[in-house]
Amino acid sequence: MIYVHNTGSVTRKEGEELDVKAQWKTISPTMIRRTDRFIQLALLGAYQAIGETALDKDTALFMASGQGNLAVFKRLRDQRYIHKQPPKPVDFINSLSNTSGFYVAQYFDLHGKNLNVSRLGFVAEITLLLAQNDLELGKEDQVLLGGVDELQEPATFTKRTLGISDESLLGEGSNWMLLSREHEGALATIDVAKKKMDLSEVKAYLQSIDPACKVAFGFRCTEPMIREIIDGEERERFLYNEACGFYETETLYALNSFIKEGEGELLFINVYEENFRVIKVSLLPRF
Amino acid sequence: MQKNRVFVNAYESLSCVGNTAELMAAIYSKQSGITIDTSYMSEHQAGLGSFAPNEFFSSLKSVTRVVLEKSNLDDFSNTLLVVGSSVGGIGKSEQIFFKEKNYKNINPKEHAISVISDALNREFGFKDSRSISTACTSSANALMLAQRLINLGAYENVVVVGADALCYTTVCGFQALGVLSTQQCTPFQEGRVGMNVAEGIAALLLQKVQTDESVELCGSAGSSDAFHMTNPDPEAGGAIACMQKAVENAGLKTTDIDYVNAHGTGTQANDAVEALAVETLFTHNPYLSSTKAITGHTLGAAGALEAIISCEVIKQQRIAPQTSMSKAENRQVNLPREAIEQQIRYVISNSFAFGGNNTAVVFGAVK
Numbered sequence: 103m104i105y106v107h108n109t110g111s112v113t114r115k116e117g118e119e120l121d122v123k124a125q126w127k128t129i130s131p132t133m134i135r136r137t138d139r140f141i142q143l144a145l146l147g148a149y150q151a152i153g154e155t156a157l158d159k160d161t162a163l164f165m166a167s168g169q170g171n172l173a174v175f176k177r178l179r180d181q182r183y184i185h186k187q188p189p190k191p192v193d194f195i196n197s198l199s200n201t202s203g204f205y206v207a208q209y210f211d212l213h214g215k216n217l218n219v220s221r222l223g224f225v226a227e228i229t230l231l232l233a234q235n236d237l238e239l240g241k242e243d244q245v246l247l248g249g250v251d252e253l254q255e256p257a258t259f260t261k262r263t264l265g266i267s268d269e270s271l272l273g274e275g276s277n278w279m280l281l282s283r284e285h286e287g288a289l290a291t292i293d294v295a296k297k298k299m300d301l302s303e304v305k306a307y308l309q310s311i312d313p314a315c316k317v318a319f320g321f322r323c324t325e326p327m328i329r330e331i332i333d334g335e336e337r338e339r340f341l342y343n344e345a346c347g348f349y350e351t352e353t354l355y356a357l358n359s360f361i362k363e364g365e366g367e368l369l370f371i372n373v374y375e376e377n378f379r380v381i382k383v384s385l386l387p388r389f
Numbered sequence: 390m391q392k393n394r395v396f397v398n399a400y401e402s403l404s405c406v407g408n409t410a411e412l413m414a415a416i417y418s419k420q421s422g423i424t425i426d427t428s429y430m431s432e433h434q435a436g437l438g439s440f441a442p443n444e445f446f447s448s449l450k451s452v453t454r455v456v457l458e459k460s461n462l463d464d465f466s467n468t469l470l471v472v473g474s475s476v477g478g479i480g481k482s483e484q485i486f487f488k489e490k491n492y493k494n495i496n497p498k499e500h501a502i503s504v505i506s507d508a509l510n511r512e513f514g515f516k517d518s519r520s521i522s523t524a525c526t527s528s529a530n531a532l533m534l535a536q537r538l539i540n541l542g543a544y545e546n547v548v549v550v551g552a553d554a555l556c557y558t559t560v561c562g563f564q565a566l567g568v569l570s571t572q573q574c575t576p577f578q579e580g581r582v583g584m585n586v587a588e589g590i591a592a593l594l595l596q597k598v599q600t601d602e603s604v605e606l607c608g609s610a611g612s613s614d615a616f617h618m619t620n621p622d623p624e625a626g627g628a629i630a631c632m633q634k635a636v637e638n639a640g641l642k643t644t645d646i647d648y649v650n651a652h653g654t655g656t657q658a659n660d661a662v663e664a665l666a667v668e669t670l671f672t673h674n675p676y677l678s679s680t681k682a683i684t685g686h687t688l689g690a691a692g693a694l695e696a697i698i699s700c701e702v703i704k705q706q707r708i709a710p711q712t713s714m715s716k717a718e719n720r721q722v723n724l725p726r727e728a729i730e731q732q733i734r735y736v737i738s739n740s741f742a743f744g745g746n747n748t749a750v751v752f753g754a755v756k
Contacts, residue, residue, distance in 0.1 A: 136618070162611075163613065168501075169500075169501060170501070170502070170522070172500075175479070175482070175500070175558075178558055178562075179483075179486050182557065182561075183486070183487070183490060188430070188561050188564065188565050189558065189561050189562045189565045190565065191562075191565045191566050194558070194561075194562030194563075194565055194566065195562075195566070195618055195619060195743065197558065197562070198475065198524045198742075198743055198744070199475065199502065199522035199523060199524060199527075200522070200523040200524050200526075200742060200743065200744045200746050201618065201743070201744060203523070203613075203744060203746070204613075204615070204618055204743070204744030204745065204746070205618075207613045207615040207744075207745075208615045208616070211615055212613060212615055213612055213613050213614070213615055213626075213627065213630065214611070214612065214613060215533075215610070215611035215612065215613070216523065216611065216612075216613040216744070216746050217521060217523060217530055217534075217611070218521070218522050218523050219519065219520065219521060219522075220477075220501060220502040220503065220520055220521075220522045221501065221502065221503035221506070221518075221519070221520045222501055222503060228519055232519075232534060232537075235537055235538060235541055235543065236537060238541065239392075239537060239540060239541050241537060296543055298517060
C-alpha cells in the first residue's frame with residue numbers, strides 16, 4: 103500500500119493565461135536565471151505540493167513528461183538556421199531531460215534517486231507504477247512524483263499528432279504528489295494496476311469493485327468507449343476534464359483534483375493504442 | 390520480502406569500435422575508435438565516435454536481434470523493454486528541419502525519447518516498454534529499474550537497451566559548453582582537455598533464471614547531488630553516496646569490489662570528482678579505469694555499454710586498462726596501464742550525468 107501525503111497542481115487550458123515566470127519569481131527570485139518556462143512550470147507545480155516543508159534528503163524524485171521540453175528544441179533549431187549560431191550553452195543544458203529534475207531537487211534539497219520518464223501514452227501511469235514498485239520493495243521510503251507538460255502551439259498540429267479530436271482543448275500542467283510508505287497523516291492511498299488491460303478486462307475490473315467507487319476517464323477515452331466500459335452501470339463520474347485541457351500527464355491532475363475535492367474512491371481509466379491502464383485512489387479520513 | 394536474483398544472460402553492443410567482441414579486443418589492445426571530425430562543425434574539429442551514419446535504427450534492431458538469438462527465448466512477447474536514451478528521435482527531427490527549414494513535418498511521436506522503444510516494439514512485439522531519459526545516466530537507470538522489477542517479481546525477462554545516435558544538438562551543445570576534445574580523450578590524465586561524444590547501442594537481457602552464461606546484477610543505486618546543473622559536487626558527496634548504496638544493495642562490503650568501471654569522461658570536473666569518490670570510498674584501492682578513450686562517451690547508452698564491458702571483465706577475469714593516460718592527476722587511485730589478469734568477483738560501474746544525477750550498478754561472478 104502506498105500513501106499520498108501532499109498534492110499540488112498548476113494547470114491551464116488553451117486560451118487561458120498562465121504567467122509561470124511571474125508566479126515563480128514571487129517564490130524564488132534567485133532561481134530564475136538560466137531556467138526556462140518548462141523548468142519554471144515544474145518548479146511551480148512542485149512548490150504547490152511541498153511549499154516550504156523540509157523533506158527528508160533521501161526522498162527520490164520521479165518526473166514524467168509526455169513530450170518533454172519541446173520549446174527548447176525549437177530554440178536550438180532557430181539558433182542554428184535562423185541566427186546561424188551554435189547552440190547557446192544554457193539552451194543545450196535545458197534541453198536535457200533531467201534538467202527540470204535537477205532544479206526541483208536543488209530547490210527542495212533532495213539527494214535521492216532522480217528519474218525522468220518520457221513517453222507518449224500512459225507516462226503518468228508508468229511513472230506512478232515505478233514509484234509504487236520502489237516503495238513496495240522498500241527501495242524508497244518517500245517519492246516526490248510529478249508530471250510536467252507545456253502547451254505547444256499551433257494546437258491543431260499538436261492535436262493531430264497526439265491523436266486527440268479537434269474539439270478537445272489542449273492544456274498544460276505541472277502536477278505533483280508526495281508518495282510514501284508512511285500511513286500517518288496521509289490524504290489517500292493509491293494503487294496502480296501493474297498490467298495493461300483490454301476492453302473486456304477493464305469492464306470486468308470495473309464491475310468487480312464497489313459500486314460507490316467513482317470513475318474518471320482520460321482524454322483519449324472517447325464517449326462511445328466510455329459507454330461501452332460503463333455498460334449501463336449507474337456509476338458516478340468524476341468530471342475533472344472541464345477545468346483541464348489535454349496533455350500527456352493530465353492523469354496526475356485528475357488524481358490530484360479528486361484527492362482535493364472528491365469523496366470516497368476513484369477509479370481512473372486511461373487508454374492508449376487500444377490498451378487500458380487503471381489507477382485506484384481511496385481517500386482517507388481527514389482530521 | 391524475498392527478492393528474486395537478477396542475471397544478465399545475453400548481450401550485444403555496437404560502438405565506434407564494432408560489436409562486443411571487437412569492443413573488448415579494442416579495450417585490451419588499447420585501440421581507440423575515435424576519429425577527428427569536422428562534419429558537424431566546419432570551423433571546429435572534434436574527436437567523435439561514429440559507426441554508421443544514417444543506419445542507427447537498423448543497427449538498433451540488429452543488435453537487439455542478436456540478443457534474442459543468444460537468449461533462451463523464442464521471442465520477446467513475454468519480455469519488458471526498458472530503454473535508456475538521451476537523444477531519442479532528435480536526430481530524425483533535425484534531419485527534417487535541416488532539409489525543410491521549418492517545423493511543419495516534425496512529428497512529436499518521432500521526436501520523443503520513446504521513438505526507440507516504439508521502433509523495437511514494432512519489430513519484436515515486446516510485452517510492454519518503458520523509456521528513461523536522465524542524460525548520461527539513462528541506461529544505467531534503465532538497468533536499475535529492470536533490477537527492481539525482476540526483484541519484485543513483476544517480470545521474469547527484461548531487455549534493457551541503451552541507445553543514442555550522434556546528432557547536431559549533442560555535438561554542438563557539448564562544444565558550446567567547452568568540454569569537447571579536439572583529440573582522443575584522456576580520462577584521469579593530468580591536464581586533460583575534454584570528452585569525445587559518440588554513438589552507441591547496447592542491449593542486455595536480464596532474467597530471473599540463471600544460465601551457464603550468467604553474470605549477476607547484484608545491486609544498484611542512484612543519488613542526486615542537487616548541487617549545480619553542470620558541475621559535480623566537488624566533495625563528491627553524491628558520487629560516494631550512490632556507490633555506497635549500490636554496494637549495500639548488493640549485500641556487499643566496499644572491500645569486495647575488485648574493479649571500478651569509471652564514468653571517466655575526460656572532462657576536468659568529472660574525473661577529478663570521480664577519482665576523489667573512489668579514493669574516499671574504496672580504501673583497499675581496487676583497479677579503476679574508464680573505457681571512454683576507446684568508445685567515446687555514448688551518453689544515454691553509456692551505462693548499458695559499460696555494463697556489458699563490466700560483464701566481459703568478469704567473464705574474462707581481466708581488468709580493462711586505462712588508455713591514453715601517461716600521467717595521472719590523482720596518484721591515490723589505482724589506474725592500470727595494461728590489462729591485468731586476476732580473480733574478479735565484483736565490478737561496480739559508474740554513470741554520472743549533468744544535474745548531479747548519479748547511478749552505480751554492481752555486477753558479480755555467479756556463485
